[in-house]
Amino acid sequence: MPLCPHCNSANIKQGVLWGNQDGSGTGSVGLIYRGWMLSHLATVHSDLCADCGTVLRTYVTDLEHKGEWATYDQYNEELGS
Numbered sequence: 001m002p003l004c005p006h007c008n009s010a011n012i013k014q015g016v017l018w019g020n021q022d023g024s025g026t027g028s029v030g031l032i033y034r035g036w037m038l039s040h041l042a043t044v045h046s047d048l049c050a051d052c053g054t055v056l057r058t059y060v061t062d063l064e065h066k067g068e069w070a071t072y073d074q075y076n077e078e079l080g081s
Helices: 072-079
Strands: 012-017 031-034 039-042 044-049 055-060
Touching: none
Parallel strands: none
Antiparallel strands: 012 044, 031 039, 044 055
16 A cells, blocks of 8 residues: 655555536536547546645546547647647
8 A cells, every 4th residue: 555655654545536516427528539529538547645635646447448548739730729
């Protein structure tokens, strides 16, 4: 089990899911990847120190999608910015 680099605690909660602000767990929160015609969201997880609130790691577990990750530069190009 990793220790928190900020407070040295071992009280790490692993795989904490992200959600939207209304707490429903639905909505547009996640990392964007592109499919054949549409963009999709990969569910984001974090490992969190329960003592000081430091996020130790942020990751996705579903890497089996067939698209590619969307980047900030790609998004700006599509908008013509």
